[in-house]
Amino acid sequence: MKKRALISVSNKENIAEFAKGLISLGYEIISTGGTLRLIQEAGIEAENVDSITDFPEILDGRVKTLHPNVHGGLLAKRDNADHEKQLQENNIDPIDLVVVNLYPFKETLAKLGVSDEEIVENIDIGGPTMLRAAAKNFRDVTVVVDPADYESVLEGLKQQNVNVAKRQQLAAKVFRHTAHYDAMIARYFTEQTRETFPETYTVTYEKVQSLRYGENPHQKAAFYREAQSTTLSLASSEQLHGKELSYNNIQDANAALEMVAEYEEPAVVAVKHMNPCGIGLADTISHAFQRAYDADPVSIFGGIIACNREVDEATAEQLSALFLEIVMAPSFTEKAFDILTQKKNIRLLTVEMTKDDQVYNKLTTVKGGALVQNSDQGQVTEEQLTCPTERQPSKEEIADLLFSWKAVKHVKSNAIVLAKDKQTIGIGAGQMNRVGAAKIAIEQADSKTKGAVLASDAFFPMPDTVETAAASGITAIIQPGGSKRDQDSIDACNKHGIAMVFTNMRHFKH
Structure with missing residues (x-):
């Protein structure tokens, strides 16, 4: 019996190439909706999922894969004789590989003027159900949720080395993915119902980068950002120049951003170890920097600078005279950028400085638990x-x-x-x-x-x-x-x- 793959994706990046690879390895393909059309238009043979469910897609697509012929094929244990017997009695064929990614809930939330109805319609039901079923049965089913894994999975299938350990790794990724997805949905409904501290508190973050080390060289660390980006956020900044940020850089830079956000006038904040060592306001950003520098010309050495206005040539000349770890601003003029990038290691970041007075939750972990409080606005x-x-x-x-x-x-x-x-x-x-x-x-x-x-x-x-x-x-x-x-x-x-x-x-x- 040929192996079968079920493919149903929202993100269609590279899916036709992946499907071709599966066909070359002898897989039959079952698919749905837009994914099926794309695959067939690429000249790849594929069956509609209703050919195995013998039931049409209904309720505007809300129900199409929620069927025993799909989930029986995913959840049956191949080494369980009773399961095998039940599959035969019910004319269900096993499904060996699942490729699913979910409706774009996060992207829908980010759309300007999006309605609540559109947001709710982008809550995927069938996709997470198939993913969870396949991941639960990882000993017998390979499940792929991330397009970045297509190439390695195909290569593994060719080499016949997609073993239980690899399938379990893919299953772990699935459960992280669905947990992340559900956490975003939970946050949306919690905000809609204005519940500040609900009976369970679930947060989710997306990895930005691994860090060389944590607060000290013997500690491991990584940087994550919230799924919904915000203004005045280091996680949403763009690094234009310099070495990658360290754990301590990120802590200090975040503190500097929170400080400079307090002021409407042109302001410059210098930070060391999450405390300000100098803050200056003036009519120009250059004059504001001079005041911040004069406040403590000793401690500013090796510090973090945050400016709430564009860095111009005059300010860049002042900054370039010092050893600084990071300079952050809404933007840099071309001449300022040319001056500052003469220093190889200085990190230059642009950050959206639109003032955001929205109260948000701050999370502090303690051993075995967490403290959550509103931000101090x-x-x-x-x-x-x-x-x-x-x-x-x-x-x-x-x-x-x-x-x-x-x-x-x-x-x-x-x-x-x-x-x-x-x-x-x-x-x-x-x-x-x-x-x-x-x-x-x-x-x-x-x-x-x-x-x-x-x-x-x-x-x-x-x-x-x-x-x-x-x-x-x-x-x-x-x-x-x-x-x-x-x-x-x-x-x-x-x-x-x-x-x-x-x-x-x-x-x-x-």
Whole structure:
């Protein structure tokens, strides 16, 4: 008896060539719909699936392969005498190879103006059912879901080395594929029904690349992206030049993108180890870079730069004078690109910088589990600030307070940011106590603290941070407020003539 292959694909790339290869190896081909037409138009002999089901395609194609003559042929164990007997009694022939890929659900979701009805109609039912049946019976059935495997499978069939181990490998790929497909569908319906944290939480990602190593050379790592791409995402960026990104590069670059996205004016952010070492705003991107550089000219060495405007020639000249790992921007002028690519290893990335305020879920794994929370999209406007101190902040101080509040949100707790004239001048990150973070920021700022403002990611349980700030000439403070001992800090501010505003929002970052 000839072996039989069932082919039904949405992605028809190279399917005619694969079918020709199967015919040359003695396979009979069964197919459906558009796949059947394509194969036959290529001069390849193939039967319609209804020739084995003896039942027409119905319900606009919703039902065509959901039939015992198909699934009996897929699921029967070849070494089971009872299964063999039942196949004979029901006139069912075995199916030895299945080639199926699914309706383009992801691509349909991405279409502009797509209707819910079209999305639902692109949920494949028969395809996943055939794939799962064939993959379950991998000991007897070869199943192919990825066009990239056509060549190796054909070669293996020619060499008669598509053994159980290879079929199991192909089956594993099938179950990953259907799980990915179902996860996208589950996400769509979950979003439609506005369920934030459902009883089961299924996420899926697509591999971008394997990485040379992880956080350290002895750790393995890979980079994955969400199935639905978004703006302001490193996973959707295009690398124009330089070595491939490392695990730490990706972490730092993502942090830089989240920071630069906070600002509407031309902004440049310099990042080291996921903390900003300098942030500058200005009327031009070149001037903004100079402010970011001047904020900490030491730590920027080997850093990551994110710009929210096109990099021009003047900015490129400034950047090229430094050793930098990555420069990201919406675009680079031709002259800027020519200047920067003279450095062999610098990585240049373009990223869509369209602001996206949509709240998304952040996933953090712990051993044996995961934490899921909404992203911190919290924003504060001038109108939302409250001022409990005798002195009110000036207009210029308000601008710097709001600027520094956006910056401190992205600094590891305990966090303190000092700023003046829309430039960070000192940053204290990740300390075990707040006054320690303040001292680090003040030391880094050196002599620039007079007339500067201070932002804290959380409230002051004691007045010591205010006292430290006052001794350095800081004139205004922004902090969440809400401590039982707020009055102690308010009194300290009043004593030193410091204006302090409360945001009533904290920005812990662990």
